[in-house]
Amino acid sequence: MENKVEHALNALQAAGFRLTKQRSVIIKYLVENRMFPTHPTAEAIYEDLKDTPDQISLATVYNTLETLVNTKLVLAIDNKTDGKMHYDWFGTPHYHVICTNCGKIVDANNFSLHELPSLAAQATGYLIGSYQVEVRGICPECQVKLGLKK
Amino acid sequence: MENKVEHALNALQAAGFRLTKQRSVIIKYLVENRMFPTHPTAEAIYEDLKDTPDQISLATVYNTLETLVNTKLVLAIDNKTDGKMHYDWFGTPHYHVICTNCGKIVDANNFSLHELPSLAAQATGYLIGSYQVEVRGICPECQVKLGLKK
DNA sequence: TTTTTTGCAAATGATTTGCACTCCG
DNA sequence: CGGAGTGCAAATCATTTGCAAAAAA
Numbered sequence: 001m002e003n004k005v006e007h008a009l010n011a012l013q014a015a016g017f018r019l020t021k022q023r024s025v026i027i028k029y030l031v032e033n034r035m036f037p038t039h040p041t042a043e044a045i046y047e048d049l050k051d052t053p054d055q056i057s058l059a060t061v062y063n064t065l066e067t068l069v070n071t072k073l074v075l076a077i078d079n080k081t082d083g084k085m086h087y088d089w090f091g092t093p094h095y096h097v098i099c100t101n102c103g104k105i106v107d108a109n110n111f112s113l114h115e116l117p118s119l120a121a122q123a124t125g126y127l128i129g130s131y132q133v134e135v136r137g138i139c140p141e142c143q144v145k146l147g148l149k150k
Numbered sequence: 151m152e153n154k155v156e157h158a159l160n161a162l163q164a165a166g167f168r169l170t171k172q173r174s175v176i177i178k179y180l181v182e183n184r185m186f187p188t189h190p191t192a193e194a195i196y197e198d199l200k201d202t203p204d205q206i207s208l209a210t211v212y213n214t215l216e217t218l219v220n221t222k223l224v225l226a227i228d229n230k231t232d233g234k235m236h237y238d239w240f241g242t243p244h245y246h247v248i249c250t251n252c253g254k255i256v257d258a259n260n261f262s263l264h265e266l267p268s269l270a271a272q273a274t275g276y277l278i279g280s281y282q283v284e285v286r287g288i289c290p291e292c293q294v295k296l297g298l299k300k
Numbered sequence: 301t302t303t304t305t306t307g308c309a310a311a312t313g314a315t316t317t318g319c320a321c322t323c324c325g
Numbered sequence: 326c327g328g329a330g331t332g333c334a335a336a337t338c339a340t341t342t343g344c345a346a347a348a349a350a
Contacts, residue, residue, distance in 0.1 A: 017305095018305070018348085018349050018350075022305085055306095057306065059307065059340090059341080064305095083339070085339085085340090095270075097273070097276050110269050110273045111265065116245075117285065120247050122260070126256075126285070128285055128286070128287040130285075130287075132284050132286070133266070133283050136278070136280045136282070137277045140275040140276070149277075168323090168329060169324075170330065206331090206332090208315090208332090210331055213316095
């Protein structure tokens with residue numbers, strides 16, 4: 001857990017970014033909240049961190065998240081139900097399953113996507129950097145709520 | 151081409167939506183511009199259609215697109231370079247390859263995703279409705295521009 | 301020192317909304 | 326007819342930006 005944070009800080013430094021208090025606090029937050037019911041928004045992260053010893057502004061949260069997304073350490077997810085971006089610490093490869101009713105985002109990793117980047121490169125000539133898979137549907141709770149189950 | 155439009159209109163009607171001039175004009179536009187270099191934004195669609203015999207407002211373009219997305223006839227894509235949503239007529243299953251430098255979106259279909267929905271359902275208990283795959287990288291033109299190639 | 305990063309507040313701009321009017325069914 | 330759909334303009338609100346101050350390297 002703790003070494004994930006350090007690993008990320010090293011990766012950031014290797015990419016030419018400076019190590020700031022704010023960045024490590026945000027990274028730590030993301031790593032520790034990895035399994036939250038709904039992946040956090042920038043605003044949520046800000047709300048949870050603004051009162052920590054090391055002050056953090058909302059703009060800094062946005063800046064840091066952008067940096068982390070560019071460094072591939074974090075994934076940005078649009079659940080399309082609340083108009084906000086959600087962020088997910090990207091430890092191991094996985095895809096997202098998103099509830100179109102309540103917006104809940106859960107992770108899954110039982111489908112192999114290994115060949116996708118090379119096939120995409122082959123089909124388009126692009127220099128592939130990353131990929132993202134999103135599946136949309138109704139979560140079990142909303143199935144009940146909507147009378148689709150039980 | 152023309153029957154694609156009619157098919158879509160039938161699908162809309164079957165889903166309980168009314169057949170309006172504006173909707174058919176927008177659908178026709180999307181079908182005919184299927185292979186555009188960059189998939190259109192709501193604003194672009196509006197600009198191209200506002201002077202047609204049947205007036206169309208920007209709000210209606212947004213409304214119609216939302217309807218079409220919900221009906222699975224259209225896919226919304228965020229290229230993350232211009233802050234706008236892009237829309238793609240979803241005739242046959244395919245995935246998108248997006249340039250992280252210029253935002254260009256191209257289609258590819260050489261990777262099988264057939265098993266994804268059932269595996270996602272199995273992993274999460276969600277009632278799967280749709281899925282979307284996005285690959286990010288640098289397009290050939292930008293590779294040259296950025297001195298990464300040639 | 302020198303450059304990056306941060307914080308604050310104001311600006312941006314895509315998308316949404318309220319309401320009166322239209323028109324499909 | 327009646328309610329869904331539309332147009333217009335104004336409102337919303339997540340995200341971005343400019344600039345001065347702070348702190349990495």
